[in-house]
Amino acid sequence: MYLEWQNLLILSGRRFGGNTLPLRQMQKEIISAILANLKIAALNDMQLASLEANRTHKDVILLSATGSGKTLAFLLPVLERLEQGVKTTQALIVVPSRELALQIEKVFRQMGTGYKITACYGGHLRETEENNLIEAPAVIVGTPGRLGDHIRRGNITVDSIDTLVLDEFDKTLELGFQEEVSFIVASLPNVKRHQLTSATEAVEIPDFVVLDNPEKLNFLPEGGAPAERLDIKQVLSPEADKVDTLFRLICYLGNRSTIVFCNHREAVERTSNLLSEKGIINTFYHGAMEQQERDSALCKFRNGTVNVLVTTDLAARGLDIPHIRYIVHYHLPHTEDSFVHRNGRTARMEASGTAIILLGPDEKLMPYVSPDIETIELPEKAVLPEKPKWVTLFIAAGKKDKVNKIDIVGFLGNKGRLKKEDIGLIEVKDFFSFVAVVRSKVGHTLEVIKGEKIKNKKVKIELAR
CATH class of the missing domain: 3.40.50.300 (P-loop containing nucleotide triphosphate hydrolases)
Structure with a gap:
């Protein structure tokens, strides 16, 4: 080109x-x-x-x-x-x-x-x-x-x-x-x-x-994303601590790409951990994380290793992740501007999306949201979504090591005995890389590549944290 x-x-x-x-x-x-x-x-x-x-x-x-x-x-x-x-x-x-x-x-x-x-x-x-x-x-x-x-x-x-x-x-x-x-x-x-x-x-x-x-x-369209593409709904939590309601909501939504917005870093990690304890595979993302941790979290969300990202408003801007279906306002946004930007992660270009506001017993809808929005009634019994198809491997080599996507595909194919369809999204950073691998084969792959080299160099390869 x-x-x-x-x-x-x-x-x-x-x-x-x-x-x-x-x-x-x-x-x-x-x-x-x-x-x-x-x-x-x-x-x-x-x-x-x-x-x-x-x-x-x-x-x-x-x-x-x-x-x-x-x-x-x-x-x-x-x-x-x-x-x-x-x-x-x-x-x-x-x-x-x-x-x-x-x-x-x-x-x-x-x-x-x-x-x-x-x-x-x-x-x-x-x-x-x-x-x-x-x-x-x-x-x-x-x-x-x-x-x-x-x-x-x-x-x-x-x-x-x-x-x-x-x-x-x-x-x-x-x-x-x-x-x-x-x-x-x-x-x-x-x-x-x-x-x-x-x-x-x-x-x-x-x-x-x-x-x-x-x-x-x-x-700018009025109200952020065009109304015909962005649907806004609410879920009513019977308890002030809304984690159990969030858990049941995610089970109800199924394996669809979802961003959960919280207002504070501490709440992000707490919510993520509680969801994990309940069996929801997810990751979290906020500004106090190291760069490699942030890259890992976003990569796992992009490549389908996790379908749920718990985050602060840091993720309301600048992230270009396609096909996000749901936005969940676990905490109410502080401003209408924040609400618009959060919702802007879905209903992008010609796609549709849904923003869901989670309301505790003492919380009310923001004045800029129509009171006539639909209320989602959650089933009493929550059924865990199936585990995602992919898991992510961390490779301690990147662009500065002259490693590219073709090298990684070749290595995993020849040494890891993976077929092309077993390898998903690959992201190569300066000093490390991430690659999605089919969950059912990742254990065997990690076993057979032990001691093998990429471009004549032995590098650490493990499950991304």
Whole structure:
């Protein structure tokens, strides 16, 4: 794909009077190649509007629902402005969470442009990022704290950056991020274009983000996800401690992908542990976990090793996990904005989904939710869902060890005696990897691969924790 992309760039450059870039208006062939790489049939109306607005305005504010494709909506305009052959960083994307940074990095690489992108975020080895920044990437995406740290250390060539993106700017600019974002903006003397995106219209843009007559695109549906795709229901718990009701609800929902939202980290772990004691296979996820633990939890949820993820509002933004069927508000959200973002994990793109509010005896529906919503009546007898088909293996080797997905498939096929259909989703990180394996064969596989090597190196392989 890289050679095909470069050929398209050269052809497009000639059409614009020479092979100097940026491509102010990318040719249809280039966009088609990008969409093919992303397995997307066509740009939606919001993405087309963003592309056109960024061609005619220096600054654009894009408001669109979670899951509507905002990442591509700002990456395509960024790509149009990149100068080929320039050896310094040209665009900076600031995001509120490491998960969102990684998601944007993944999408950009899947686009197959040939341009380098690097993600910088807390919890990642700074030394690794510094090495990645030695040969300046065209695009850097990262969280405010880590980007500010690299700027202070002189690891980022700030003078060459002319495009700044603040993705999920309402969250990024919340109290606690303001100071770092202000520092980052002040450190970029030559920014000529801004893109700000959000799934809500909940916060004013501070004065330090100086915009020049910005074009505002509002594609937000009323109430978050469109009503015809998002169904909202309630379950009434007879007890203030709602864990038993949650357990019976999950049994009632069956083996469907479900996110359970709690308001505090301690409640997340307690709820997860109590569900486990009752026989519900689940995992939990919150901001106090180590990066490897967070990666493991999300990978197990993505690959179907667990169908239930118990989490804080950290998972309400930035996670791009397809086919989430249910959102359960175990604790009532503090704000309507939080409610909208939680619900945005389901009913994404053209899929449908259901948000379920769990109410204790002394709790009432939030004023922004219709009192006429359906009440789910749970059966008295709870039947445990079947165990998921997959389990996840942890492999202590990754990209920095020159290990890729093909290596892992080959190893598990040849040494682990697994068929192709026995191997599920594989995720390769910098220093470790995760792979889903059919539950019925994982014990035998772990036994036969003892002492075997991947790429002539013996590495630890075990069940992911």
